[in-house]
Amino acid sequence: MQKEIDRNLESLLRTPCPPGLGRRANSEPRTRHFKKVLLIFPREKGVKFSNDTPYPFPMLGLTLLASLFPKTYEVKIVNEAIEEIDFDAEVDLVGITGLTCVIKRAYEVADRFRERGVKVILGGVHPSLLPDEAKEHADSVFIGETEGIFGQLLKDFGRETLKPFYKNEGWSDLKGMPFPRRDLLSKRYSPLFKAIETTRGCPHQCEFCSVPTINGKRYRTRPLEEVDQELSSIIDKKGEYLFLADDNVMAREDYALSLFEIFKRHEVRWMGFATVQIAKKEALLNKAQESGCISLFIGFESLLQENLNGASKRFVHVEELSEMIQTIQRHGVGIHGSFIFGFDGDDPTVFKKTVEFVQKNNIELPTFSILTPFPGTPLRKRLEEEGRIFDHDWSHYDMSHVVFKPKGMTVRELQDGYLWAQKYACAPRSILKRLLWGPRNHFFYFLMSNFVLRGAQMDVIKRIKKEQ
Secondary structure, eight states: OHHHHHHHHHHHHOOOOOTTOOOOTTSOOOOOOOEEEEEEEOOOTTOOOTTOOSSOOOOOHHHHHHHTSOTTEEEEEEETTTSOOOTTOOOSEEEEEOOGGGHHHHHHHHHHHHHTTOEEEEESHHHHHSHHHHHTTOSEEEESOOTTTHHHHHHHHHTTOOOSEEEOSSOOOOTTOOOOOGGGSOTTOOOSEEEEOOEEOOSOOOTTOOHHHHHOSSOEEOOHHHHHHHHHHHOOSTTOEEEEOOSOTTSSHHHHHHHHHHHHHHTOEEEEEEOGGGGGOHHHHHHHHHTTEEEEEEEEEOSOHHHHHHTTOTTOOGGGHHHHHHHHHHTTOEEEEEEEEOOTTOOTTHHHHHHHHHHHTTOSEEEEEEOOOOTTSHHHHHHHHTTOBOOOOGGGTTTTSOOBOOSSSOHHHHHHHHHHHHHHHTSHHHHHHHHHHSOOTTHHHHHHHHHHHHHHHHHHHHHHHHHO
């Protein structure tokens, strides 16, 4: 893939001398012009989200995109969460990725560069789901995954014939993926975790989730030898923390078992995403523990079966949850548990019930959010048809604001209940009670994680209180 892109760009940059100005044999070769590219992760200054940390989180999207550029491009990455954007920079092309909650800032950044005549390409989750909206602020919009069609975009850019939209009609083969350009990250960027991607896609079709739209329903895997090679290039010493960006690392058991052997050999301590069903796969859970798994992010979403059924999570059975949690914890694996408020079956009692469940089951790191109808999801389509969405300000789509009319309570009850649950769970007393009375898996890691997230969670609570 990379060789093909290199060849295409090299051919575009070989401009022949005008007639009559042929270069003499002893003349100096013409200096090659390197096109300059700026890749931006936008963030509105002073605004925090509930999962923010004081240290930068591992960044894979833009570093992977940077690896697709040939050597004739000079690429720089700016993470606006920790560094300023130089809007006067000498640059030929700007690429901006955008989540829904920060897309307004992404559009502001794009507009400022376009005012100077700089070509801007928007991509990422939100532009992929609403490309026509994004096109109003960009010269081109990249829809979905970049691999497979990125070479054509670069060819068109070199010819000054950029198309308004670029979309990969198929799902990319993960074989032969270049390693992310982590070397382009700012020196201020020093995450505690290394990050890697080993799979894409999710076979589940949860109503509120956009992953099947963005990355497909077919579960794709990287060749194990390539994962091994990338780990060898980024793991410097025994015991380093590794974050898996996969949506469900254990969706294919045979692949996961082989992957865990690689993790074990590299002696990493890793975190990833999984469903609670892992508790029913003893062999897989044992191997995960042996391979250094210290934490699994599990979306419990709700404690009401009717809510799970309505969200297309029928494979989860509420009455089994406590026992399954204990099974996972007995294997030395802590749980980062996610719960969502605002399903149609929820009423004002849901907040206390959920917090009590979290505390009783000693879930090491709980996070709460408000059901959010993101673009491109079945949930948004249904709520639009029912006329229940009243807030279209994308900056409120951060899973901490109520943007639709719930069924079993008022908007204010849902907003206040969420804030109460968040404040209760991140209180020092609640944190210590869960960790000290629980199995104490990786106690200091979860102690640090709770208090690190607590700062951002309290900032979000205070900001929303001021808005009310």
